[in-house]
Amino acid sequence: MSTLDLRAQTRSLLLSLGVPAERFDGEGELRVRSPIDGSVIGQVPVDLVTSVDTKIERAQAAFQSWRVVPAPRRGELIRLLGEELRAHKDTLGELVTLEAGKVTSEGLGEVQEMIDICDFAVGLSRQLYGLTIASERPGHRMMETWHPVGPCGVITAFNFPVAVWAWNAALAIVCGNPVLWKPSEKTPLTALACQAIFDRAVSRFGDAPADLQQLLVGQAVHGEALAASTKVPIVSATGSTRMGRAVAPVVAQRFGKAILELGGNNAMIVAPSADLELAVRAIAFSAVGTAGQRCTSLRRLFVHEAISEELLERLERAYGSLPVGDPREAGTLVGPLIDRTSYEAFAEALRRATEAGGQVSGGGRALSEEHPQAFYARPAIVRMPRQSSVVREETFAPILYAMTYSDLDEAIALQNGVTQGLSSCIFTNDLREAERFLSAAGSDCGIANVNIGPSGAEIGGAFGGEKETGGGRESGSDAWKGYMRRQTNTVNYSAELPLAQGIKFG
Numbered sequence: 359m360s361t362l363d364l365r366a367q368t369r370s371l372l373l374s375l376g377v378p379a380e381r382f383d384g385e386g387e388l389r390v391r392s393p394i395d396g397s398v399i400g401q402v403p404v405d406l407v408t409s410v411d412t413k414i415e416r417a418q419a420a421f422q423s424w425r426v427v428p429a430p431r432r433g434e435l436i437r438l439l440g441e442e443l444r445a446h447k448d449t450l451g452e453l454v455t456l457e458a459g460k461v462t463s464e465g466l467g468e469v470q471e472m473i474d475i476c477d478f479a480v481g482l483s484r485q486l487y488g489l490t491i492a493s494e495r496p497g498h499r500m501m502e503t504w505h506p507v508g509p510c511g512v513i514t515a516f517n518f519p520v521a522v523w524a525w526n527a528a529l530a531i532v533c534g535n536p537v538l539w540k541p542s543e544k545t546p547l548t549a550l551a552c553q554a555i556f557d558r559a560v561s562r563f564g565d566a567p568a569d570l571q572q573l574l575v576g577q578a579v580h581g582e583a584l585a586a587s588t589k590v591p592i593v594s595a596t597g598s599t600r601m602g603r604a605v606a607p608v609v610a611q612r613f614g615k616a617i618l619e620l621g622g623n624n625a626m627i628v629a630p631s632a633d634l635e636l637a638v639r640a641i642a643f644s645a646v647g648t649a650g651q652r653c654t655s656l657r658r659l660f661v662h663e664a665i666s667e668e669l670l671e672r673l674e675r676a677y678g679s680l681p682v683g684d685p686r687e688a689g690t691l692v693g694p695l696i697d698r699t700s701y702e703a704f705a706e707a708l709r710r711a712t713e714a715g716g717q718v719s720g721g722g723r724a725l726s727e728e729h730p731q732a733f734y735a736r737p738a739i740v741r742m743p744r745q746s747s748v749v750r751e752e753t754f755a756p757i758l759y760a761m762t763y764s765d766l767d768e769a770i771a772l773q774n775g776v777t778q779g780l781s782s783c784i785f786t787n788d789l790r791e792a793e794r795f796l797s798a799a800g801s802d803c804g805i806a807n808v809n810i811g812p813s814g815a816e817i818g819g820a821f822g823g824e825k826e827t828g829g830g831r832e833s834g835s836d837a838w839k840g841y842m843r844r845q846t847n848t849v850n851y852s853a854e855l856p857l858a859q860g861i862k863f864g
């Protein structure tokens with residue numbers, strides 16, 4: 359593999375999707391590096407910060423006409439988007455691999471998630487249902503209706519460079535809202551590809567307003583502008599808790615709606631009755647998949663002391679043979695970290711864990727001679743004596759901290775004993791333990807699973823987490839309500855004017 363290969367490969371994929379060369383192959387300020395070898399694979403012009411307001415005005419103009427298009431017709435656009443994504447799944451998946459470093463099947467899986475949310479949103483476009491409510495007044499009817507809100511700002515992270523946009527855009531557009539997307543500065547090329555794919559769906563659709571979906575290529579400051587604008591009533595922001603802490607008060611200050619999808623520190627409890635074979639496979643996928651760079655990656659393992667030796671030995675053996683390498687090659691399970699900063703955070707966390715009494719197996723850098731500018735990490739398991747401060751932090755890398763427990767309540771308290779609240783799971787064949795874990799006294803996370811790892815959610819459920827994960831919900835179930843405004847309607851079809859609560863006036 360040479361640098362030329364990667365750049366040429368990227369170029370040909372983008373051109374085949376219809377992205378004009380000047381959008382990624384000129385003198386653009388944003389130099390995009392592939393984590394595969396650290397080489398520059400594109401240069402993208404950044405939007406002037408002063409142009410953000412212009413784009414917001416355009417989104418407002420698009421809103422005026424899109425909000426009155428019947429929702430099932432809006433769904434037709436998303437149906438076409440789903441078709442386009444199906445047709446370009448391989449190309450877009452390959453681009454995700456080149457730009458974000460995901461192994462091929464995970465790159466493709468990410469595009470499949472986009473297709474799945476489109477299917478979901480198309481069905482939703484014929485629902486968006488409210489309630490009818492019994493009125494206390496004769497000859498009156500009460501109901502709830504849901505209306506579009508206005509432009510939806512979408513801020514996304516590097517690790518799901520395309521799916522998170524689709525989760526938001528498919529729902530927002532079916533709900534009647536234009537979208538302004540600020541992708542991660544580390545992954546603007548896949549965003550350009552998505553915009554081109556969306557534009558094809560729009561041209562087949564025929565009469566969508568211009569600027570229904572716009573890109574804002576830039577840095578954090580572009581996201582800040584979206585968060586601050588009173589003309590962007592919804593801001594859906596996915597990224598670190600640090601980013602959410604900056605965005606949330608700005609949106610709240612102007613009474614906007616924020617959907618926050620922030621950091622996680624996800625755990626698994628393995629109980630004595632667990633199927634260990636299943637547990638080992640689930641742990642390996644959820645702790646090392648996407649090189650530990652999923653918001654739902656497994657980071658903390660609580661194993662019952664009666665089975666901990668057996669489980670950890672099996673796990674350490676499985677880790678010993680994990681193929682780390684070029685994510686494009688068949689057989690690779692662990693691709694690169696996104697950049698040097700990520701690798702440094704990985705190494706620093708392992709140093710702190712060792713200082714706190716942890717015993718590390720695995721760890722260290724791989725392929726540094728072949729790729730001095732890329733950062734491949736060997737996944738690490740750290741046997742920790744206790745849940746010390748480094749364990750309570752999210753390090754976005756393949757580190758699994760393993761601890762033992764003797765009592766389930768103690769394990770649940772430890773699993774809940776962090777500031778994040780995204781995903782969690784228990785492996786057990788004991789019904790009482792499973793139900794306890796899912797009960798009000800169990801996991802405090804937005805996602806709690808039994809005999810499945812914490813990562814790899816399906817589109818049908820609402821996705822998101824509690825505490826410092828931000829409290830937002832995206833994707834399935836009734837997450838669509840976050841993109842609409844609720845209106846309570848009372849209709850009087852009588853010839854009287856009775857007042858509620860029996861009040862007499864005049």
Ligand code: NAD
Pocket residue numbers: 513514515516517518540541542543576577578579580581582585596597598599600601602604605618619620621622652653654752754780822823827
């Ligand atoms: P990041 O916070 O560095 O960046 C995310 C996005 O926020 C980028 O587009 C960035 O430009 C923008 N941004 C940064 N500061 C901002 C500010 N002050 N105002 C507005 N926008 C700002 O995150 P990252 O490194 O790209 O992604 C990794 C993090 O994202 C991890 O913490 C991971 O857990 C989290 N994540 C969460 C979810 C979820 O659904 N909960 C999903 C994916 C990633």
